[in-house]
Amino acid sequence: MNRRAPLLTRSPVDLVLTIIAIVVVAFLFVPIVVIVIHSFNAGRLLIAWQGFSFDPYVVMLQKPAIRSAVGVSLLTGVIAAVLATLAGTLAGIALARRPGRWAAWFLITLLLVSVTPEIVDAIALLPWLVTLGIDWQMPVFNNGIVRLVIGHSLFSIAIVSFIVRSRLVGIESQLEEASADLYATPARTFRRITLPLAMPAVLTGGLLSFTLSLDNTIVSSFVAVSGSTTWPVYIWGALRGGLKPEVAAVSTVMFVLTLLVLALVALVLRRSGDSAASIARTLAAG
Amino acid sequence: MTDEPRLRILSSRAAAPYLRAQLTRRGFLGVSVGAASAAALAACAPTGSSPELDGTVESALSIYTWADYEAPDVIQAFQDANGTTITLDSFNSNEEMIAKLAAAKGTAGYDIVVPTGPFIPGMVENGLLMKLDMDLIPNFANLDPQFASQVWDPDNEYSICKDWGTTGFVYDTTVITRDLATWDDFLDAAQNEASGKMSMLDDPAEITGPYFWSHGIDWNTTDEGELDAAENWAVEELAPHIAAFDSYPGGGGIPQSLYVLMQVWNGDARFGIMSSEEPDKWKWVLGSPATELWMDTYAIPTGAPHPNAAHAFINAVLDPDNSLLELDWNGYNTGVADIEQAAADEGLELLDMVFFTPEQVATMQTGVVTDAQQRIVDIYNKVKAAAGQ
Amino acid sequence: MRARPGFLLALPAWLWLVVFFVVPVLQVVWFSFGRKPGIFGTHDNSVLTLDRYAEALDPTFGTVFLNTLWIGVAGTALCALIGIPTAYWMAVKAKPQWRGLLIALVMIPYWTNFLVRTIGWQVVLAPEGWLSTALGALGILDGPLEVLNTRGAVLFGVVYNYLPLMILPAFVAFDRVDPTLREASRDLGAGRWRTLFRVTLPLAAPGLFAAVILVFIPLMGDYITPSVLGGAAGSMVAQLVAVQFQAGQNWALGSAIAVILILAIVATAALGYALFRLVALPFAAARRVKLGAP
Numbered sequence: 001m002n003r004r005a006p007l008l009t010r011s012p013v014d015l016v017l018t019i020i021a022i023v024v025v026a027f028l029f030v031p032i033v034v035i036v037i038h039s040f041n042a043g044r045l046l047i048a049w050q051g052f053s054f055d056p057y058v059v060m061l062q063k064p065a066i067r068s069a070v071g072v073s074l075l076t077g078v079i080a081a082v083l084a085t086l087a088g089t090l091a092g093i094a095l096a097r098r099p100g101r102w103a104a105w106f107l108i109t110l111l112l113v114s115v116t117p118e119i120v121d122a123i124a125l126l127p128w129l130v131t132l133g134i135d136w137q138m139p140v141f142n143n144g145i146v147r148l149v150i151g152h153s154l155f156s157i158a159i160v161s162f163i164v165r166s167r168l169v170g171i172e173s174q175l176e177e178a179s180a181d182l183y184a185t186p187a188r189t190f191r192r193i194t195l196p197l198a199m200p201a202v203l204t205g206g207l208l209s210f211t212l213s214l215d216n217t218i219v220s221s222f223v224a225v226s227g228s229t230t231w232p233v234y235i236w237g238a239l240r241g242g243l244k245p246e247v248a249a250v251s252t253v254m255f256v257l258t259l260l261v262l263a264l265v266a267l268v269l270r271r272s273g274d275s276a277a278s279i280a281r282t283l284a285a286g
Numbered sequence: 287m288t289d290e291p292r293l294r295i296l297s298s299r300a301a302a303p304y305l306r307a308q309l310t311r312r313g314f315l316g317v318s319v320g321a322a323s324a325a326a327l328a329a330c331a332p333t334g335s336s337p338e339l340d341g342t343v344e345s346a347l348s349i350y351t352w353a354d355y356e357a358p359d360v361i362q363a364f365q366d367a368n369g370t371t372i373t374l375d376s377f378n379s380n381e382e383m384i385a386k387l388a389a390a391k392g393t394a395g396y397d398i399v400v401p402t403g404p405f406i407p408g409m410v411e412n413g414l415l416m417k418l419d420m421d422l423i424p425n426f427a428n429l430d431p432q433f434a435s436q437v438w439d440p441d442n443e444y445s446i447c448k449d450w451g452t453t454g455f456v457y458d459t460t461v462i463t464r465d466l467a468t469w470d471d472f473l474d475a476a477q478n479e480a481s482g483k484m485s486m487l488d489d490p491a492e493i494t495g496p497y498f499w500s501h502g503i504d505w506n507t508t509d510e511g512e513l514d515a516a517e518n519w520a521v522e523e524l525a526p527h528i529a530a531f532d533s534y535p536g537g538g539g540i541p542q543s544l545y546v547l548m549q550v551w552n553g554d555a556r557f558g559i560m561s562s563e564e565p566d567k568w569k570w571v572l573g574s575p576a577t578e579l580w581m582d583t584y585a586i587p588t589g590a591p592h593p594n595a596a597h598a599f600i601n602a603v604l605d606p607d608n609s610l611l612e613l614d615w616n617g618y619n620t621g622v623a624d625i626e627q628a629a630a631d632e633g634l635e636l637l638d639m640v641f642f643t644p645e646q647v648a649t650m651q652t653g654v655v656t657d658a659q660q661r662i663v664d665i666y667n668k669v670k671a672a673a674g675q
Numbered sequence: 676m677r678a679r680p681g682f683l684l685a686l687p688a689w690l691w692l693v694v695f696f697v698v699p700v701l702q703v704v705w706f707s708f709g710r711k712p713g714i715f716g717t718h719d720n721s722v723l724t725l726d727r728y729a730e731a732l733d734p735t736f737g738t739v740f741l742n743t744l745w746i747g748v749a750g751t752a753l754c755a756l757i758g759i760p761t762a763y764w765m766a767v768k769a770k771p772q773w774r775g776l777l778i779a780l781v782m783i784p785y786w787t788n789f790l791v792r793t794i795g796w797q798v799v800l801a802p803e804g805w806l807s808t809a810l811g812a813l814g815i816l817d818g819p820l821e822v823l824n825t826r827g828a829v830l831f832g833v834v835y836n837y838l839p840l841m842i843l844p845a846f847v848a849f850d851r852v853d854p855t856l857r858e859a860s861r862d863l864g865a866g867r868w869r870t871l872f873r874v875t876l877p878l879a880a881p882g883l884f885a886a887v888i889l890v891f892i893p894l895m896g897d898y899i900t901p902s903v904l905g906g907a908a909g910s911m912v913a914q915l916v917a918v919q920f921q922a923g924q925n926w927a928l929g930s931a932i933a934v935i936l937i938l939a940i941v942a943t944a945a946l947g948y949a950l951f952r953l954v955a956l957p958f959a960a961a962r963r964v965k966l967g968a969p
Binding site (some may be wrong): 043044045046048050062063065066068069126127128130134142147217220221224225226227228229233234235236237238239240241242243272 | 308319348350351352353354358373374375376377378382385386390391394395396491521533534535536538541554557558560561562564615616650
Binding site for chain 3 (some may be wrong): 011013014017018020021024025027028030031032033034035036046047049060086087088090091092093095097098099100102103106109110111112113114115116117118119120121123124125128132150153154155157159161162163165166168169189200201204208211214215217231232235236239241243247251254257258259263
């Protein structure tokens with residue numbers, strides 16, 4: 001079923017493209033290599049190499065604040081990504097398939113979400129969450145993770161919506177129509193045709209959402225409550241006393257775990273990518 | 287992507303706190319939810335209140351401070367001694383911390399916060415801080431009186447010195463081979479050898495500070511003419527030579543030799559030099575003829591759920607042994623009496639960057655928030671715009 | 676189609692954004708019509724005025740906005756120049772079973788904290804850093820490498836940190852172009868380039884446009900990324916907003932600057948979109964290519 005070009009390619013243009021891609025991916029990893037090396041730094045500051053040591057890994061385990069911050073970030077990242085992906089996917093499909101007069105307004109909302117400087121979100125959200133949680137007595141908004149998820153989900157919903165929409169828009173909805181003509185229920189059509197077609201966009205959107213959540217600092221810093229300091233907030237705050245090598249040790253551990261987890265995700269991605277493509281191809285070919 | 291409040295941080299006098307309007311239910315909600323009915327709101331009067339202060343240390347303590355700013359050994363010892371679990375939370379700037387306390391109206395859940403001195407009057411005015419009970423902090427007697435009563439809290443009703451520092455500069459003696467001693471020398475080197483390779487602290491007051499300090503003007507001035515002159519100096523003479531605004535060159539600029547001249551806080555400079563491969567090439571100079579004295583303080587926010595544990599912790603860090611651990615951890619002077627000798631006995635390095643002579647301390651000025659704050663921020667923006675050209 | 680209006684599908688996202696974005700942010704926008712009351716206050720709307728907008732539009736804003744625009748346009752263009760061929764290769768040239776892995780490889784570096792990544796680059800790019808030493812040893816460079824805190828470093832930091840926002844959406848865009856269409860084009864005698872410009876790019880265009888928007892818009896509102904490696908050269912308008920909200924404690928003015936910044940970015944993006952349509956017009960015919968036979 002694979003009719004595409006193999007990895008080792010035939011023409012000079014393909015060769016150049018391959019080289020560019022490999023160089024780009026390698027380029028992305030350069031700073032990570034530095035950090036992995038510096039995680040074995042015996043010195044006091046992360047950045048200044050003063051000999052080899054495993055101490056940063058020992059110290060890392062002794063600081064509950066680090067464990068807590070990383071835990072909060074990972075939990076928030078997962079929840080925010082799932083939430084943004086669900087809401088964004090539905091919105092993206094609606095925008096691509098059934099745009100009505102509302103679509104323009106919704107797109108403007110998404111655009112404004114993307115364009116608003118984060119500090120404005122932060123300043124706006126903090127008192128609003130307190131109003132909801134304390135004045136209006138909805139205690140769920142006093143929960144640190146809930147607040148962080150809300151803050152992180154805003155831009156992510158916009159991203160997922162944009163990517164899903166652009167994946168589907170312009171591809172005629174003949175597949176869905178064919179499915180409906182064949183007496184599939186709308187729900188079945190949605191599940192068997194539309195969703196698989198959108199799946200690569202959904203998964204990359206989810207990945208981007210998680211990534212952005214993991215790096216969010218300003219909003220996190222404003223909305224967090226006692227016990228919900230995130231990893232980036234910890235790191236930026238730690239500048240005052242000097243960033244220590246254990247920050248690199250934590251990053252290295254996360255990196256290694258990431259490699260393991262992402263190997264799994266890559267597997268899932270590949271499968272769904274294939275099935276989406278093959279369904280589309282099969283149906284399209286007729 | 288993530289932005290962040292990131293580099294602008296510490297230090298004095300950056301602005302003032304909040305909004306009384308935020309603190310009163312009517313004022314805040316009037317802005318935030320105009321539509322809500324007053325009756326509905328009256329039913330849910332907010333604000334947390336603290337338990338009684340009776341010296342019984344609670345089983346939990348939540349400290350809201352700069353990340354990694356408390357010595358882990360001190361934290362651990364306190365937990366072991368009192369059976370108290372300590373939660374540490376981080377902020378990136380005083381403004382964030384204050385925004386959080388103001389918005390939460392006493393329900394933020396923190397027991398100890400660590401504001402920088404000039405922020406205290408605004409916090410007090412807005413009712414964000416609780417009065418300290420000195421009976422529960424007998425170790426306050428250990429604090430050097432010199433660092434006890436500060437202009438922002440003359441009677442230590444609300445705050446106690448955690449550590450203090452000052453501003454100076456560090457330069458690369460292999461590039462700038464002459465001796466630099468004053469802020470005038472600093473500017474001269476910036477315009478010559480260090481042009482395009484020098485950094486300033488990323489804080490509005492620190493940009494104009496050197497002008498005032500070198501010209502014998504109070505850096506808390508609100509005089510229009512003096513501010514105009516400072517603007518002219520900063521925008522015309524200094525800005526074109528600035529390579530970066532970096533509040534923590536010790537964490538990268540010095541060990542990586544990113545710049546040849548840096549305005550820097552003493553503790554950060556000290557760690558930078560200690561971590562450098564060639565510590566001898568760097569020279570630290572305390573700002574002269576005058577410079578800054580900034581101070582981070584311990585305070586207890588209104589509505590703290592564990593005020594007894596908070597008092598006990600503040601008392602514990604003022605113990606001379608713990609104080610030495612804190613000094614070693616942060617690199618800043620804790621202000622506890624006789625700590626200089628203890629630090630020397632311990633063999634800590636570069637102590638002339640931690641302790642200063644009484645004559646030097648006499649040249650250091652604390653910052654306060656004044657009506658000129660907006661002007662100083664405007665100057666800062668102009669300097670950044672000019673330096674970006 | 677028989678279905679419910681699309682509006683219902685978009686409703687959860689919309690409601691969420693209205694409750695947690697539109698309502699609170701409108702409140703902050705409202706501050707821009709007020710003033711800063713005294714030194715310990717941040718905003719006061721008892722007297723309504725447009726004065727903050729007049730203050731916001733001072734010459735500093737203009738200077739910094741031009742710098743922001745330059746960084747936004749150049750940064751986005753560079754991201755596109757590097758990211759789009761990479762995405763094209765990943766989606767079209769690489770073996771399908773590799774694609775999941777490649778996506779993962781593009782994302783992994785960004786799961787390490789921004790500041791930590793930046794420090795990694797500093798170690799490499801510093802005057803006495805790895806690259807400087809390596810180039811010196813090879814005899815390519817005489818003396819220390821002076822790249823940090825320059826305009827080049829601004830773009831370097833921007834490209835590095837925004838690349839996944841370009842590559843991933845562009846990958847999704849190319850991935851949707853059915854290979855049979857390209858083959859059909861080739862079978863009908865179109866050359867490689869003709870196929871690229873007449874089939875692949877037009878079909879991927881909405882996704883590529885989304886990718887460009889996803890880089891340009893957030894970049895214009897960013898002030899950290901350009902300055903971490905680029906230093907003073909990375910001065911951005913969002914910094915003016917942040918400093919008023921933080922050090923200035925002047926929420927009224929900060930909000931006014933933010934509103935002007937948002938309007939300026941939207942106007943710039945709209946202008947860019949108009950240009951894009953102009954350029955894309957010649958390909959309009961190709962757009963009508965339908966997916967498959969029926």
